[in-house]
Amino acid sequence: MLKELFTKKKKYASIPSEQMKQDVPEGIMTKCPKCKKIMYTKELVKNLRVCISCHYHHPMPSHERITSLLDEGSFREYDAEMISENPLQFPDYLEKLEADRRKSNLNEAVVTGEGTLNGYSLVIAVMDSAFRMGSMGSVVGEKITRAVEKARELGVPFLIFTASGGARMQEGVLSLMQMAKTSAALKQFSEEGGLIISVMTHPTTGGVSASFASLGDYNFAEPGALIGFAGRRVIEQTVREELPEDFQTAEFLLKHGQLDAVIHRHELKETLTNVLDIHQARGDGGWWEN
Amino acid sequence: MVGELEFEKPLIELRKKISELKEFTKTADVDLSAEIEKLEARLEKLENETYANLTPWDRVQIARHPNRPTTLDYIQRLFTNFLECHGDRLFGEDEAIVGGIAKYDGLPVTVIGHQRGKDTKENIRRNFGMPHPEGYRKALRLMKQAEKFGRPIICFIDTKGAYPGKAAEERGQSEAIARNLFEMAGLKVPIVCIVIGEGGSGGALALGVGNHIHMLENSTYSVISPEGAAAILWKDASLARRAAETMKITAPDLKALGVIDEIIPEVRGGAHRDVDEQAKAIDQVLKQSLKELLTLDGHALVEQRYEKFKQIGKFTFSRDYLGVK
Numbered sequence A: 001m002l003k004e005l006f007t008k009k010k011k012y013a014s015i016p017s018e019q020m021k022q023d024v025p026e027g028i029m030t031k032c033p034k035c036k037k038i039m040y041t042k043e044l045v046k047n048l049r050v051c052i053s054c055h056y057h058h059p060m061p062s063h064e065r066i067t068s069l070l071d072e073g074s075f076r077e078y079d080a081e082m083i084s085e086n087p088l089q090f091p092d093y094l095e096k097l098e099a100d101r102r103k104s105n106l107n108e109a110v111v112t113g114e115g116t117l118n119g120y121s122l123v124i125a126v127m128d129s130a131f132r133m134g135s136m137g138s139v140v141g142e143k144i145t146r147a148v149e150k151a152r153e154l155g156v157p158f159l160i161f162t163a164s165g166g167a168r169m170q171e172g173v174l175s176l177m178q179m180a181k182t183s184a185a186l187k188q189f190s191e192e193g194g195l196i197i198s199v200m201t202h203p204t205t206g207g208v209s210a211s212f213a214s215l216g217d218y219n220f221a222e223p224g225a226l227i228g229f230a231g232r233r234v235i236e237q238t239v240r241e242e243l244p245e246d247f248q249t250a251e252f253l254l255k256h257g258q259l260d261a262v263i264h265r266h267e268l269k270e271t272l273t274n275v276l277d278i279h280q281a282r283g284d285g286g287w288w289e290n
Numbered sequence B: 001m002v003g004e005l006e007f008e009k010p011l012i013e014l015r016k017k018i019s020e021l022k023e024f025t026k027t028a029d030v031d032l033s034a035e036i037e038k039l040e041a042r043l044e045k046l047e048n049e050t051y052a053n054l055t056p057w058d059r060v061q062i063a064r065h066p067n068r069p070t071t072l073d074y075i076q077r078l079f080t081n082f083l084e085c086h087g088d089r090l091f092g093e094d095e096a097i098v099g100g101i102a103k104y105d106g107l108p109v110t111v112i113g114h115q116r117g118k119d120t121k122e123n124i125r126r127n128f129g130m131p132h133p134e135g136y137r138k139a140l141r142l143m144k145q146a147e148k149f150g151r152p153i154i155c156f157i158d159t160k161g162a163y164p165g166k167a168a169e170e171r172g173q174s175e176a177i178a179r180n181l182f183e184m185a186g187l188k189v190p191i192v193c194i195v196i197g198e199g200g201s202g203g204a205l206a207l208g209v210g211n212h213i214h215m216l217e218n219s220t221y222s223v224i225s226p227e228g229a230a231a232i233l234w235k236d237a238s239l240a241r242r243a244a245e246t247m248k249i250t251a252p253d254l255k256a257l258g259v260i261d262e263i264i265p266e267v268r269g270g271a272h273r274d275v276d277e278q279a280k281a282i283d284q285v286l287k288q289s290l291k292e293l294l295t296l297d298g299h300a301l302v303e304q305r306y307e308k309f310k311q312i313g314k315f316t317f318s319r320d321y322l323g324v325k
Helices: A002-006 A016-024 A041-046 A063-067 A093-104 A140-155 A169-191 A232-239 A251-256 A265-280 B006-027 B033-052 B056-063 B071-078 B120-125 B133-148 B167-170 B173-185 B201-205 B226-234 B237-246 B251-254 B275-293 B297-310
Strands: A029-031 A039-040 A076-078 A080-085 A110-117 A120-127 A158-162 A197-204 A220-221 B078-084 B097-104 B107-114 B151-159 B193-200 B211-215 B221-222 B262-264 B315-317
Touching: A029 A041, A029 A232, A039 A041, A041 B133, A063 A120, A063 A265, A076 A140, A076 B226, A080 A093, A080 A140, A110 A140, A110 A265, A120 A140, A120 A265, A140 A158, A140 A169, A169 A232, A169 B173, A169 B221, A169 B226, A169 B297, A197 A265, A220 A251, A232 B167, A251 B211, B006 B033, B006 B056, B056 B211, B056 B221, B056 B237, B071 B097, B071 B107, B071 B151, B071 B275, B097 B133, B107 B133, B133 B173, B151 B201, B151 B251, B173 B201, B173 B297, B193 B201, B211 B251, B221 B251, B226 B237, B251 B262, B262 B275
Parallel strands: A120 A158, A158 A197, A197 A220, B107 B151, B151 B193, B193 B211, B193 B221, B211 B262
Antiparallel strands: A029 A039, A076 A110, A080 B315, A110 A120, B078 B097, B097 B107
């Protein structure tokens, strides 16, 4: 006992052998980029990918988003087989798409479909930053446009989760025009009284923030999400002035009147249900008589 | 000549040689008329070749020419009774966009466009034609007013892009652009958009949701500037020339991609060579556009505009199902 007190502590850290490293499956642990805490990935996923210690919102894969919100078994996907072409014959574009398809197990940067959320029918579109940084090319524009048209046809709300670096360079001006196409579809839907809910997640920038992401009847965002038109570096180079620490965060946008609310991921389903409920109860049933 | 462009250098040298020879014959007692004639024929041939085979990068240079005619140059020549209307009624006045009411061949119209400056002083006032949110909100205010009074809208597009600045972000640059796309899609009056210089990204598109979109022959329209594309794709802004070719940003490219309706031919060497002539070429196409669109009612105009944008894009279907499991 006493002897142990006097033994020297190791002055070096032991490095796990290659063999040991291989024994631990990749991705079992995740390190929070904000507070640096290391936690079990399964634990993180169970917590809707919100850091258990600092509440940092980790990017959420589209299928997890859908599962976390929609009633079990209610989701029916649209246009899952739609994929990009290479309209500009851009070097290496098709190879990059193929690599991302394999890596992310997604065909494109947005998943669309219909389902119910706590019983409320809706059409949902969820962008996924794991595929080409969620950038918008022809397929993203087309899938969103079709989803909005479907919501119009079914007479149900349209809910969109955005996560995108902006327009996709490799499809050039065709990507740019998707901004007009999606916005025009939303306008037609809106004219007929359609409800549009936009939830901006990290990151929502460039052409996506300057089109459908900003066009909700309600514009929400997740805490800490980066949202903006121009990139921070571009702005710093242009204006040569120091930008505030929280520049272009969800909280910054809220402060400047650009958002309805910033909503914690754990409270999202409840908030969305509330909005859907208020829009369902239109008061045309003569409520004053009851 | 002021503002000669790089690809025009061989022409300039040849012109210089001819004028030197002419000068020489005046003083010396030698007949060089045959040589001069030969050189002039060669110049003519070279000019034809140069201007008929402009590369995308040559066109970018022409589109950015310091003397390239601006929105106000064309407004002055194409319209009468122009009254400029200022301010967005929300925050301020943005001189990077001009707009107002006017008559086009007697027809009341609303005309709006990006406005660059002619010199440094004016460029500072107009922020080099790069609008803030208030510019886009002013444009939207004027478009809504046009709709109220049933006036067609003509938009001139000429900007490097929406201004990337702190104040612009604070006041909602994204929202301002998005709102314009959304509202323009629903306007029940004809909208004709003409790209006259650089059509830079979302900042250009915010005046670009038209029934007809035309481009001057040497103008460009792109998702990002060639320099920006080169910086992002190859981490090297000096590869802009290569990016200009890869990105397909010229009028013929956009016509082939099905994005624009007409290419408006330019005066040889570029619009800056003869603004009056250039205005006439625009006049012809604009007149044709309006004639066509004025036969449609409000509902049909909105439908036509929606269908036009809906068909833009290229995609296919894969047999491998990779959807949500």
